[in-house]
Amino acid sequence: MSAPARRILDELRRARALIVHPRDEEGVSLLDQLRRLGCEVSLAWPPPATLPPEIDTLFIQLDDAEVAHLLPSIEEQEPAVIAIVAYESPTSLKAIVDFNAHGVLAKPLRPRGVLTQFALARYRRGYEGRLTSKINKLEDTMKGRRTVEKAVRLLTELNGLDEDAAYKLLRDRATATRAPMTSVAEGLVTAHEAMSGLGLHISLAERR
The missing domain is CATH 3.40.50.2300 (Response regulator)
Incomplete structure (x- = not known):
């Protein structure tokens, strides 16, 4: 055999x-x-x-x-x-x-x-x-990318940063906290949504 x-x-x-x-x-x-x-x-x-x-x-x-x-x-x-x-x-x-x-x-x-x-x-x-696992990983990647893009957009709109500076801010924050960039981005987006729900605004650039 x-x-x-x-x-x-x-x-x-x-x-x-x-x-x-x-x-x-x-x-x-x-x-x-x-x-x-x-x-x-x-x-x-x-x-x-x-x-x-x-x-x-x-x-x-x-x-x-x-x-x-x-x-x-x-x-x-x-x-x-x-x-x-x-x-x-x-x-x-x-x-x-x-x-x-x-x-x-x-x-x-x-x-x-x-x-x-x-x-x-x-x-x-x-x-x-195996195919389902690959699809799930791809979906997670795409979801994380959309979250990062949303966080970058908030930083540019609320803090007057350009996209490169906003992205670097997220990356530096992730490096400093040893966290994935998607987690940092999700935290910023969640904080912004929570503050907005109270009628308040947050300067995300100050969260470094």
Whole structure:
């Protein structure tokens, strides 16, 4: 076995999975297959009220099953979701989209293909998480930049400074207090808004 393949299997073995499926031959067979792989897995039927907090992977039957109540906990915990469907009806397709499934298993369930969808779903969930993290960091950066720009604008309007001088004032204040410039800018903007709410004005340049 190659090193990349071994890493994929090792990653699957670290999964904490839940199977939401009737305790029939297919459900038990899937449970046994995942246990033989070595990951921590349990089977729940009828569907639980919420997901157990430790779950990071969910195999869930969507056909003719009352599972919509699990959507809030799925959205909160963000596990990798592998949908199990018996047929490609409009209802099933909508459920796959609603549950943001990262993989799909078609019934009747067979051992072949399970590991592929398992690995693919966890990869997609990981990629989705990394992408979300990058987006959040970008949004924070843009928010901080807008706050700095607002603070610079206040300094120029209230203290007669040009933009370069206002920016240097913020930067020097951040250096002196060992704080991020965005924090200093946010503090100045908040102080100005609080004073303005009282009908007062503040000379921000004097806050050095």
